[in-house]
Amino acid sequence: MSKLTEKWTEDKIRYIIRKLDEKTGLNGLALPIKLNRAKCRIGYFRYPRTEEHAGTETFGFSLTFLNDPETPEAAAVDLIRHEYAHYYVYTTKLYRYYKTYAYLHGHGSDWIWACKLVGAVPKARYEKSDFADKNWSIKEAQDAYDGKDIPAFNILSYLEKWDQAPVDPENAARYLSSLKQHNPDAYYEAGDEVLHPKRGFGIVRDAVPFDYNIQKVYISFEDKSDGIFSTRDLCKMINGVAIPYDSRLEISNCA
Ligand SMILES: [Zn+2]
Structure with a gap:
């Protein structure tokens, strides 16, 4: 009772x-x-x-x-x-x-x-x-x-x-730390600088796991616009160099 x-x-x-x-x-x-x-x-x-x-x-x-x-x-x-x-x-x-x-x-x-x-x-x-x-x-x-x-x-x-199924926070943490460890150039977190081939430079405000080795990131661009993108479609700025998700892609895609 x-x-x-x-x-x-x-x-x-x-x-x-x-x-x-x-x-x-x-x-x-x-x-x-x-x-x-x-x-x-x-x-x-x-x-x-x-x-x-x-x-x-x-x-x-x-x-x-x-x-x-x-x-x-x-x-x-x-x-x-x-x-x-x-x-x-x-x-x-x-x-x-x-x-x-x-x-x-x-x-x-x-x-x-x-x-x-x-x-x-x-x-x-x-x-x-x-x-x-x-x-x-x-x-x-x-x-x-x-x-x-x-x-x-x-x-x-x-x-x-995010327009995707939510990811279990425990799984997400495990998955992201593995990505960060094994493929740091493809790992994004708030504050990272990025280059989008069409939208230009921006800053990552938020990121969630999306699929195997891919995140979705929310970006504020220099022109004050914003948007959500797959990390596949971005370059990460590291020491002034734009590193594409897949290094087999031409860097010029990002230039
Ligand atoms: Zn039921």
């Missing part, structure tokens, strides 16, 4: 969703929530399959499950986060960046990423054993309600800026 809530209500579910919204930058709070007494389908995120049903996104949760004395409190919170992760994938169209188109099927790599970002167990089906070691104290429950374990990451602004 839930120690903190004792009895689940729409308001309590909304509180959790609002705290998730604060971390993700999304607006799950705007959606209606339907409560039911389902025994098997303990939760859902419903989205319109066709244009004519646009705007009918809905969360649904089973009070039978949430208020069952056998349901660990962590599992109740996880159910809300699980459905929120479906909403996350749908509303950001995150599936565009994955080959699986998983939101149509539900639980693919895009949804697994969303689970990571909203602190949900990335499994399609509820299994009580997943929560065996999560016997929360009141304090732990309160922290989870408040989303204190959730990283702040504005997914929409990230996608708008």
Whole structure:
């Protein structure tokens, strides 16, 4: 039984969703929530399959499950986060960046990423054993309600800026340090000076991993314009020399 809530209500579910919204930058709070007494389908995120049903996104949760004395409190919170992760994938169209188109099927790599970002167990089906070691104290429950374990990451602004699937920060750090070590001329970080064949000289403001040995970098140019480019299309300025991504390319491409 839930120690903190004792009895689940729409308001309590909304509180959790609002705290998730604060971390993700999304607006799950705007959606209606339907409560039911389902025994098997303990939760859902419903989205319109066709244009004519646009705007009918809905969360649904089973009070039978949430208020069952056998349901660990962590599992109740996880159910809300699980459905929120479906909403996350749908509303950001995150599936565009994955080959699986998983939101149509539900639980693919895009949804697994969303689970990571909203602190949900990335499994399609509820299994009580997943929560065996999560016997929360009141304090732990309160922290989870408040989303204190959730990283702040504005997914929409990230996608708008980089137009690619987010990269796991741990993987990114490992990948970038390897690139920096093995191919320093192809490694970019904020402050580096670059030369773009058409746009001229600029300064790197931000960089993210993109693909094998390639980053995407955000550049401010001398003419005050800016833009995002693949490091494949740039030269890095090192001691006054423009070094292209692939040294087999003609340096003159950059001149
Ligand atoms: Zn699901």
